[in-house]
Amino acid sequence: MTDTSPRSNRQFRLARRPVGVPTPADWQETTEPVPPVPAGGVLVQTLALSLDPAMRGWMNEGKSYIAPVALGEVMRAGGIGRVIGSEHPDFAAGDRVTGVLGVQEYAAFTAAQARQTGLARIDMRLGSLGQWLNVLGMPGMTAYFGLLDVGQPRTGDTVVVSGAAGAVGQTVGQLAKIKGCRVVGIAGGRAKCDWVVNELGFDACIDYKAGNVRAALKEHCPRGVDVYFDNVGGDILDEVLARLAMHARIVLCGAISQYNNTTPVQGPRNYLSLLVHRARMQGMVVFDYTDRFPQAIAELAGYLRDGRMKSREDVVQGIGQFPEALNRLFTGANFGKLVLQVARDDALTG
Numbered sequence: 001m002t003d004t005s006p007r008s009n010r011q012f013r014l015a016r017r018p019v020g021v022p023t024p025a026d027w028q029e030t031t032e033p034v035p036p037v038p039a040g041g042v043l044v045q046t047l048a049l050s051l052d053p054a055m056r057g058w059m060n061e062g063k064s065y066i067a068p069v070a071l072g073e074v075m076r077a078g079g080i081g082r083v084i085g086s087e088h089p090d091f092a093a094g095d096r097v098t099g100v101l102g103v104q105e106y107a108a109f110t111a112a113q114a115r116q117t118g119l120a121r122i123d124m125r126l127g128s129l130g131q132w133l134n135v136l137g138m139p140g141m142t143a144y145f146g147l148l149d150v151g152q153p154r155t156g157d158t159v160v161v162s163g164a165a166g167a168v169g170q171t172v173g174q175l176a177k178i179k180g181c182r183v184v185g186i187a188g189g190r191a192k193c194d195w196v197v198n199e200l201g202f203d204a205c206i207d208y209k210a211g212n213v214r215a216a217l218k219e220h221c222p223r224g225v226d227v228y229f230d231n232v233g234g235d236i237l238d239e240v241l242a243r244l245a246m247h248a249r250i251v252l253c254g255a256i257s258q259y260n261n262t263t264p265v266q267g268p269r270n271y272l273s274l275l276v277h278r279a280r281m282q283g284m285v286v287f288d289y290t291d292r293f294p295q296a297i298a299e300l301a302g303y304l305r306d307g308r309m310k311s312r313e314d315v316v317q318g319i320g321q322f323p324e325a326l327n328r329l330f331t332g333a334n335f336g337k338l339v340l341q342v343a344r345d346d347a348l349t350g
C-alpha cells in the first residue's frame with residue numbers, strides 16, 4: 001500500500017526584525033518533518049492564511065497588545081485548515097477549522113494549545129473559506145464591533161471609512177449602509193473607488209491618490225463626519241479631523257500608513273478638533289470581543305446569504321509567495337481581503 005501521509009512541512013520563520021518595509025532577508029524558509037498528532041491533540045493542514053497588516057507590528061520588538069514573534073519562530077498568522085489527524089474529542093479528520101496556524105503547511109496543537117489559541121471548527125454552510133477569512137473572520141469581526149460598539153452609528157449619520165476596499169473597510173461600509181447611514185469611502189485609485197460605489201453601494205468614495213482629500217471631504221460630507229473608521233492614520237486622519245461633525249466618534253482601528261515608518265509615528269496634528277466638536281477617538285482591538293463573535297458571525301452570514309453584503313478576496317497562490325504577498329498590503333496592491341492559498345480546497349472561493 002502506498003503511504004500518502006505528508007512528509008515535509010514548509011515554513012517561514014522570522015530571521016530578523018525589519019527596518020521599514022520587510023525584505024526577503026527578514027525571512028528564513030525552513031522545511032521540517034510533519035509533526036505527529038500530539039497526544040490528545042490535533043494536526044491541521046493549512047489551506048489558506050490570512051495576511052494582515054498587524055503582522056508587521058508582530059515583527060517588531062516591544063510592548064503591544066500581543067507578544068512579538070520571537071526571532072527564529074514560525075511567523076504567526078491566522079488561517080483556515082483541514083484536520084488531518086485528531087485525538088481531540090472536539091475535532092475529527094476532515095473538519096475545516098480556523099486558528100493561529102502560522103506560516104507553515106501543517107500545524108500541530110496539543111489540547112491546551114488548541115484551547116488557548118482559539119482553534120475552532122467552522123460551518124461551511126455560512127460562507128466560503130475565503131469569506132471565513134474575511135467577513136466571517138477577524139476583519140469582519142473588527143468591522144462589526146469597531147463600527148457598532150465603538151462608532152455607534154445612528155440612522156442618517158455620515159460614516160467615513162479609509163482603506164475602504166480592503167478587508168475591514170469593505171465590511172464597515174456595507175454594514176453602515178445596512179444601518180441606514182450615508183457612507184463615504186477613502187481608497188487608493190479609481191478601480192477601488194468604483195468598486196465600493198458601484199458594487200458595494202457606498203454613496204461616494206474619495207481617491208486619496210488623486211489629490212485633494214480635504215476638498216473631496218467637504219463635497220461629500222457637507223454636514224460633517226459623524227463617524228470616522230480609521231484604518232490608515234497619518235495625513236488622511238488629519239484631513240478627516242478637520243471635517244468632524246459635533247459629537248463625532250473616531251474608531252481608531254489601525255494606522256497602516258505608519259507601520260513601516262523608520263521615524264516616529266506621525267500623530268494627529270488637528271486633534272484640537274476633538275475638543276471643538278466634543279468628539280471622541282477610541283482605540284479598539286478585535287480580540288476583546290471574542291465572546292460575542294458567534295452573534296456577529298450569524299448576523300453577517302445572514303447579510304451574505306440574503307445578498308445585502310458582498311465580499312471580495314484577493315487570493316495569492318503558494319506559500320512560497322509569502323514574503324512578496326505580505327508586502328502588497330503596504331503598497332495597496334491587494335484589492336480586497338488578502339489571502340495566501342497554501343493548499344487546494346474547492347471551498348476556498350466557493
Ligand SMILES: NC(=O)c1ccc[n+]([C@@H]2O[C@H](COP(=O)([O-])OP(=O)(O)OC[C@H]3O[C@@H](n4cnc5c(N)ncnc54)[C@H](OP(=O)(O)O)[C@@H]3O)[C@@H](O)[C@H]2O)c1
Pocket residue numbers: 051052053054138139142163164165166167168169186187188189192231232252253254255256257258284285286287328329330331332333334335336337338
Ligand atoms: N484593531 C484591530 O483589532 C484590527 C484588526 C484588524 C485590522 N486592523 C487594522 O485595520 C486596517 C485595515 O486592515 P485590513 O486587514 O483590512 O487591510 P486591507 O485594507 O485589506 O489592506 C491594507 C490597505 O491599506 C491601504 N494602505 C496601505 N498603505 C497606505 C498608506 N500609506 N496610506 C493609506 N492607505 C494605505 C491600501 O489600500 P489603498 O489601495 O486604498 O491605499 C491597502 O490595500 C489596518 O490598519 C489594520 O492594522 C485592526
